[in-house]
Amino acid sequence: MISGTADLVVVIGDPVAQVRAPALLNAAFARLGVDGVTVPLHVAPPQLENVLSALGAVENLRGVLLTVPHKLAACAFADRRSAAAEQAGSANALWRAPNGRWHAENFDGLGFVTGLQDEGRRVEGRDVALFGAGGAGRAIAPALLDAGAASIAVFDPDEARVDELRTRAERWWPGRVRRGGVADLAQIDVAVNATPLGMRPGDDLPFDPAKLAGGTLVADIVMEPEITRLLHAAAELGLPTHQGIHMLSGQIDHYLSFFGLRN
Amino acid sequence: MISGTADLVVVIGDPVAQVRAPALLNAAFARLGVDGVTVPLHVAPPQLENVLSALGAVENLRGVLLTVPHKLAACAFADRRSAAAEQAGSANALWRAPNGRWHAENFDGLGFVTGLQDEGRRVEGRDVALFGAGGAGRAIAPALLDAGAASIAVFDPDEARVDELRTRAERWWPGRVRRGGVADLAQIDVAVNATPLGMRPGDDLPFDPAKLAGGTLVADIVMEPEITRLLHAAAELGLPTHQGIHMLSGQIDHYLSFFGLRN
Incomplete structure (x- = not known):
């Protein structure tokens, strides 16, 4: 029951039909008695x-x-940025402080790592291939390194974005991020799709899971469809898979705290 | 369950905590299967x-x-206005057409009359005292006249607003709207509060119900609290009363049609 006293959270996207955050956050509001x-x-x-x-x-x-x-533009729009947003250069959450200033946060990386751990997937010591150096990739990379990932090979057709991600990471985790090449695929433990590829029915695969070694975990950040073409192809090859929704469900508690919406 | 595909209706006010439209419209959406x-x-x-x-x-x-x-400003903001919005000079609903233009409607008057009729109150042939010649009053007056009210005595400390309402009505219903005076109070059948007085705990009464004749119907458009100080005082005097919520519940079907939200 939505009354006139309800506090409002909006989820902005283009497209937006695929977003799952309203369902998860509204369920959290109901569970916690938040108006x-x-x-x-x-x-x-x-x-x-x-x-x-x-x-x-x-x-x-x-x-x-x-x-x-919208994540890069939202980060630029904000008046203040958290360390995670600053490091990623992108934001997935904005909070308007009482003084009217906008604070940017990025919970994607933390949510992704938490989601892996909640599903019993080890991050520490793992070699990761990260596909996509846009907003999501730039948020996930530092969170993986912070959680102890051994190395990240970054794949993105935009080489400037790869270099930027590597340069940012170099300051805190020297030597652990490199530009990915074909040879990397057979040698990594986890392959992560951090591109939007898979949201639309006709999208190409972000990479070919047949090139991965047996046992490589294939993780997607696309949430809709729940089983993307990539995850479907990986599962058919017998590879373990990890759905996009876990990145979001790991963020809900952080959103509530950031927005001051705990009862 | 709110998904990413949900169509959005917003209710704008200042304050907004008192609004009941979200509860009524969301219930209608649920009943009709509207996403x-x-x-x-x-x-x-x-x-x-x-x-x-x-x-x-x-x-x-x-x-x-x-x-x-916001009703006067919303009417001015729109690119096109319905007859009811034009006549009232105010709007309580805006629809954005596919070409991006805003269409203004005003369902307050129609909703108020429908609400009276749904509660078994006769409008035809009645003499009415209308308190408040702002947005709501200017919407309600033509709807009452259109439904056959015999006369309307208008009370508002802003005489220019009273004159404007009378001038607008004169074109369609000559001689049936006048500026109200003390002598009117004992002679009318229905007294309507169309001011915001009663929304806040310390508000003055919009008029003194003790000056009304026995049997005069006291109608309020304030919805929160459900029983305003005015309605409470009228009931204590033994006068019949009519709550503000009826004006809104009579509008829900019109909103759905106007916004194209019927399934």
Whole structure:
């Protein structure tokens, strides 16, 4: 039952039909007795800044979550950035402080690692192939390294993005991030799709799981469909798989704290 | 369960905690199987135009409802106005057409009359005292006249607003609207509070129900609290009363049609 006193959280994406955060956050609100509601907003990139500025004037707004393709722009829009957002150069959560300033956070990396651990997957000491050096990839890489991943081979057709991710990581975890090459595929323990490929029915696979060694864990961050073409192909090859939803479910508690929505 | 595919309706007010439209519309969505959600937005008047402009860029937005104090500004903001909105000079609903233009409607008057009729109260031939010539009063007066009310005596400390309402009505219902005076109170059949007085605990009464003749119906448009101080005082005097919620419940079907949200 949504009353006039409800606090508001919005999830902004383009597209937005695939987002699962409203369902998970609203379930958390119900469980915790929080008078709040989370709704999707479909906003195209050229309109993002206008919409965020206007949301700053909505007094019962408590927070904004952002998904593809808005995470880089949201980070740039904010007045202050957490270490995780700064490091990733992208934000998936904005909180408007009482003084009207926007604080950016990025829970994708933490959520991804927590999701792996919750499913019993080891991160420490693992060699990882990360596909996609955009907003999600730049959030996941430092969280994996922080959790003890041995190395990350980064694949992205945009070499400047790969270099930027590597340069950022070099400062804290020297020598553990490299540009990925064909030879890496057969030697890693975990292959992560951090691109949006798989959201649309006609999308190419982000990589060919047949090139992976047996036992390599194939993890996706795409949540809708739950079983992407990549996960389906990996499972058919007998590889273990890890669904995108785990990255989100690992973030819900962090959102509630960040937005001040715990009872 | 709110998914990423939900269509969005927002209710904008200042304050907004009192609004009942989200509860009623969400119940209607559930009943009709509409994939939609209605949420409150608390927006101060100087920010209204920015927020409406930004909402125009939210692709899953299906409509906006407006309450105090935004109805006049919303009518002015729209690109097109219905006859009811034009006549009232105020709007309580905005629909963004596929071409991006905003259409203004005002269902307050129709909802108020429907609410009276649904409760078995006759409008035809009745003499009415209307307190408040703002957005709500200007919407209710033509609907009452259209439904056959014999006369309306209008009370508002802002005489220019009374004159404006009378001038607008004169064109269609000559001689049936007058400025109200003390002598009117004992002679009318229905007294309507169309001011916001009663929303806040310390508010004055919009008029003194002790000055009304026995049997005069006292109707309020304030919905929260359900029993306003005015309705409480009238009931204590033995007068019949009519709650504000009826004006809203009579509008729900019209909203659904206007926003194209019927399944």
